[in-house]
Amino acid sequence: MKLTTGWLKPPYASTGIDHLGTQAPCGMIYSQLLPGITNVTDRARYYSFYPWLVWSYDQRYLKDDHAHFVERFRRADCLFTLIAERHSQVSDQEGEQHGIAMVGRIKLVPALARLKAGESLRLSQYATTENTADRYFVNRLGGLSQYYAGTLANLLIMESSTTSWARYSEEYGTLLAQNFDTDIPGKRFWEIVEGDKVTQANLDELSEFCACNIPSSRAECQQLASSQIAQLMFVELLRAHLAASGAFPVGWLRALGDSRLAPSLRLMHQAPERDWKLEALASACAMSRTTFSVRFKASVGRTPFAYLIEWRMRLAERALRESDLSVAGVGQSLGYTSESAFSHAFKRVVGRAPRSYRASPDACVTEK
Numbered sequence: 001m002k003l004t005t006g007w008l009k010p011p012y013a014s015t016g017i018d019h020l021g022t023q024a025p026c027g028m029i030y031s032q033l034l035p036g037i038t039n040v041t042d043r044a045r046y047y048s049f050y051p052w053l054v055w056s057y058d059q060r061y062l063k064d065d066h067a068h069f070v071e072r073f074r075r076a077d078c079l080f081t082l083i084a085e086r087h088s089q090v091s092d093q094e095g096e097q098h099g100i101a102m103v104g105r106i107k108l109v110p111a112l113a114r115l116k117a118g119e120s121l122r123l124s125q126y127a128t129t130e131n132t133a134d135r136y137f138v139n140r141l142g143g144l145s146q147y148y149a150g151t152l153a154n155l156l157i158m159e160s161s162t163t164s165w166a167r168y169s170e171e172y173g174t175l176l177a178q179n180f181d182t183d184i185p186g187k188r189f190w191e192i193v194e195g196d197k198v199t200q201a202n203l204d205e206l207s208e209f210c211a212c213n214i215p216s217s218r219a220e221c222q223q224l225a226s227s228q229i230a231q232l233m234f235v236e237l238l239r240a241h242l243a244a245s246g247a248f249p250v251g252w253l254r255a256l257g258d259s260r261l262a263p264s265l266r267l268m269h270q271a272p273e274r275d276w277k278l279e280a281l282a283s284a285c286a287m288s289r290t291t292f293s294v295r296f297k298a299s300v301g302r303t304p305f306a307y308l309i310e311w312r313m314r315l316a317e318r319a320l321r322e323s324d325l326s327v328a329g330v331g332q333s334l335g336y337t338s339e340s341a342f343s344h345a346f347k348r349v350v351g352r353a354p355r356s357y358r359a360s361p362d363a364c365v366t367e368k
């Protein structure tokens with residue numbers, strides 16, 4: 001059988017409020033694996049909200065009462081959905097921008113009608129873990145453990161080790177939570193969670209939590225966009241890989257979740273221009289060179305150096321698309337002393353020369 005390979009147009013543009021750029025690749029993966037499934041990642045604010053929720057819980061309460069944590073977490077999860085849905089109703093009614101895919105919506109949206117009629121509602125009635133008609137979600141940690149924990153762990157924002165008690169990472173999770181905290185009325189949010197009583201007016205005063213307000217939260221956006229190298233890599237590699245093969249990138253996902261390999265990935269991402277030696281990468285992971293090489297290859301599907309070069313070229317693509325740097329300058333910033341060495345590497349990975357790529361980044365290349 002003759003097989004012809006080709007390049008697909010990568011999903012550089014994604015609609016909606018997907019500030020992490022995860023929606024398009026996830027949509028592609030989901031649609032390929034499970035046709036018809038809802039794309040659960042399209043409420044990008046959860047990536048900020050959940051780390052913030054756990055972080056700000058820590059600022060307010062003792063950390064040793066798990067039942068208390070779960071109870072407050074669930075109330076907050078419900079409140080978050082109610083805020084977004086209410087905001088959708090009072091603004092443009094375009095659910096896409098606000099609350100159309102929020103967790104627990106099926107049970108919580110009908111409750112909004114009661115608020116409209118002037119009633120108030122108890123969050124605990126929906127947040128309950130008991131099997132009642134109003135329970136918003138079965139999973140104890142709601143949407144976090146059902147949909148987002150794995151991705152947040154892959155992005156190094158939250159920790160994957162604990163299941164019963166969600167943790168944010170010191171490195172990224174704390175920063176993100178603090179930045180999110182600067183633009184939302186966090187104190188008021190917790191007062192309402194604590195008071196266990198919500199009115200329509202409460203939802204309106206908390207509307208800054210709605211996903212549509214992400215663009216107005218500059219610190220949050222910046223934190224997500226600029227300093228989160230891991231997630232940029234995740235998104236870029238996912239895009240590139242999907243563009244190249246359309247297949248599910250098991251290797252990268254597994255490597256991101258492999259805490260023993262993580263130090264080597266971090267080093268390469270932080271200083272892609274460095275002339276990394278196997279020795280240094282292996283010792284950062286506390287492994288012998290052989291063990292490291294074998295494990296890396298098994299997990300990522302390529303050698304550390306092939307990975308490094310590929311990562312450099314993803315950065316190069318972005319620089320060519322978005323900056324005015326000369327081709328030689330781009331190469332230099334990634335550790336290539338000559339333009340020809342850089343162009344050669346670029347062509348091998350991307351399939352065409354840097355100048356041609358810069359002229360039309362989105363062009364499909366049929367031959368490698």
Ligand SMILES: [Zn+2]
Pocket residue numbers: 084087088091097098210211212213
């Ligand atoms: Zn909104």
